[in-house]
Amino acid sequence: MEDFYEVKVQEIKQLTPTIKSFTFISENTELPSFGAGSHITLHLPMGMRQYSLINNPLDMINEYEIAVKKTGHLESGSTYLHEDIYEGDVVKVSPPDNYFPLQMEGKHHVFFAAGIGITPFWSMMSYLRSLGESFELHYAVSGQDACPFYNEMNERYANQVTYYLMDRDSKTKKLKERLRELKVGTHVYICGPQSYMDFIVTYCRELGYPKKYIHEERFKARKLEHPTRFKVTIVNEKKTIQVNSNQSLLEALHDAGITIPSACRQGICGSCEVKVCNGEVLHNDTFLTANEKTDKMLTCVSRGKGHISIAVE
Amino acid sequence: MSVKAEQFPFPFTEDRYAYSNNSSLQKPARSVTMTDRYLEEIQLKRELLQANHQRCFRSLPLSLESQWEAMRRIFNELAENEPEHFSFEKRGNEYRFQNLLLGEEERFKYRDLSSIERQPLDIAGRHVQEDLIIMGDRHDGLFLEAxxxxxPSNWSLTFVLGMDFKSIHTPVPGITHKDFIGKVERFISRIRQNEAWERKNWSMTISNKLDTPLETYANWGKLRLQVTDENVGELVHLRVEVQRLLRLPLTNDILFTIHTYLLSLNDLIRNDLWLKRLYTTIQFLSDDIAEYKGIALYKNELMQFLEKTLSEKGISL
Structure with a gap:
């Protein structure tokens, strides 16, 4: 697997007045396969942008498909894709990652989508359909015109889809009704604006629905795009060192003769953990829990802001 | 079945033994490797599967999708990396894998159980030297599902089928200290799709016997009592498992492969650095680890042998 691939825009479709789909292919390389719920990262002039893949992973030949809603901000990645990208253009993408996998042990899968949050579910539903698994979709969208796959959705998933086109109060009432009826073994997946996701998660908690059965799509930066330098005091070694913008804390510690265990160097194994005594930390790992992040950091990917102090074992 | 020293993955990088997450990212991501023991080991595998199928292959229904994915992945890897020995063709949903070394072929329709006579992992494993395990990545942890x-090095597939990651590792001494095993599980659950990580695990085996399952312990465990000062170099083998963890993208499960290598001490001590590192590692090994790795019964003979060899070679530590 490469760090990134150059892919060609094979097809662009206008799905709704504000949503376009993009199909990327590679003519000379085999693109890595992916699981339902995955996203790719596009390298755009304004930075890295992540978009869920919408194709059925079982039908993938050598293409990635995404659907993007134009947000209106002039500087945004979506405006760029909508206005400056044409069929035949070449774009750089990082290989797919999956922070939102299907839990295949689930007896039933319930998807809650709002707006463009439908995208990961489009891939999941076709995958589950291929496998003959049981699922349903609850889709809050402002109207038929705003729904990116309206006709296909009704043809393929007529018995699975419930639309929420009504006013806010009725919507809330109906969502709560459905959430109250969930049966044991059902996994819940949510993707949409933050307030929508918060509403569903909060209500599930009120109901006492088991936390590990609730899955939220959350995009997070894999690494800082513009790391800056910072100072670190290692309290138990009585040393203060500088970490330059082009090096990690782990490397700077090593250069200063302080060796700590390390392995993955991508913030997933936890080997290079140190205790944080003081200062603000920019966490870039996917290993530590929120609780652990209050006084720990992984030195291979996370950085300090200004001046921090740590303790090593 | 010993391997040539050049192909032996010597595991010690330092002079002391400590638990660590010693995994490294594989680029390119590989789950299987061939050595020149290929034909002998495949033959032994086939005999074991024939005689003790229940002991050597187990699966839960939930693992089937991952088994398909693992089989396709392994055949693809073989054909890509060893094109003189293997080929793998796809026509629509129909696949043909050819093993030229064995003069065999496997044909199947992807995800169509009626097109195969055995479960996919049971087919794939017959063409590689590795043992193959599917770890399901579930909402409540990793589980051994096929x-x-x-x-195996003294464990039983029947016993651990369906078991969670932490419970499987209960016999390893001190593994829960500072939640070490919990962190390893968390690490595995963070492995990105299509990525493969490798680590080495080691123990010692008497004779060059690859198949040492818990079920036949009565036959091979007692060999540890036969080690003497005279035969230790010939009998005792360093056993290294090259373990690889690959995230299967479609199913999001983990394919765990184990390639086992054996090297007799007589062959090992030809390499001065290996001799030195083995000696210091065994020297600092705690009693419970020595017991777990099956060394306790003949540790004295082993240490004397290594000390004698070091002094004969004039190597100082």
Whole structure:
């Protein structure tokens, strides 16, 4: 697997007045396969942008498909894709990652989508359909015109889809009704604006629905795009060192003769953990829990802001 | 079945033994490797599967999708990396894998059980030297959901089928200290799709026997009592498992492969650095680890042998 691939825009479709789909292919390389719920990262002039893949992973030949809603901000990645990208253009993408996998042990899968949050579910539903698994979709969208796959959705998933086109109060009432009826073994997946996701998660908690059965799509930066330098005091070694913008804390510690265990160097194994005594930390790992992040950091990917102090074992 | 020293993955990088997450990212991501023992080991595997199928292959229904994915992945890897020995063609949903070394072929329709006579992992494992395990990545942790296991180092597939990651590792001494095993599980659950990580695990085996399952312990465990000062170099083998963890993208499960290598001490001590590192590692090994790795019964003979060899070679530590 490469760090990134150059892919060609094979097809662009206008799905709704504000949503376009993009199909990327590679003519000379085999693109890595992916699981339902995955996203790719596009390298755009304004930075890295992540978009869920919408194709059925079982039908993938050598293409990635995404659907993007134009947000209106002039500087945004979506405006760029909508206005400056044409069929035949070449774009750089990082290989797919999956922070939102299907839990295949689930007896039933319930998807809650709002707006463009439908995208990961489009891939999941076709995958589950291929496998003959049981699922349903609850889709809050402002109207038929705003729904990116309206006709296909009704043809393929007529018995699975419930639309929420009504006013806010009725919507809330109906969502709560459905959430109250969930049966044991059902996994819940949510993707949409933050307030929508918060509403569903909060209500599930009120109901006492088991936390590990609730899955939220959350995009997070894999690494800082513009790391800056910072100072670190290692309290138990009585040393203060500088970490330059082009090096990690782990490397700077090593250069200063302080060796700590390390392995993955991508913030997933936890080997290079140190205790944080003081200062603000920019966490870039996917290993530590929120609780652990209050006084720990992984030195291979996370950085300090200004001046921090740590303790090593 | 010993391997040539050049192909032996010597595991010690330092002079002391400590638990660590010693995994490294594989680029390119590989789950299987061939050595020049290929034909002998495949033959042994086939005999074991024939005689003890229940012991060597187990699966839960939930693992089937991952088994398909693992089989396709392994055949693809073989054909890509060893094109003179293997080929793999796809026509629509129909696949043909050819093993030229064995003069065999496997044909199947992807995800169509009626097109195969055995479960996919049970087919794939017959063409590689590795033992193959599927770890399901579930909402509440990792679970062993399928395996073709012919060369275990004193464990039982039947016993661990369906078991969670932490419980499987209960016999390892001190593994829960500072939640070490919990962190390893968390690490595995963070492995990105299509990525493969490798680590080495080691123990010692008497004779060059690859198949040492818990089920036949009565036959091979007692060999540890036969080690003497005279035969230690010939009998005792360093056993290294090259373990690889690959995230299967479609199913999001983990394919765990184990390639076992054996090297007799007589062959090992030809390499001065290896001799030195083995000696210091065994020297600092705690009693419970020595017991777990099966060394306790003949540790004295082993240490004397290594000390004698070091002094004969004039190597100072």
């Amino acid at each position: 395996g073709q296991l012919c060369f």
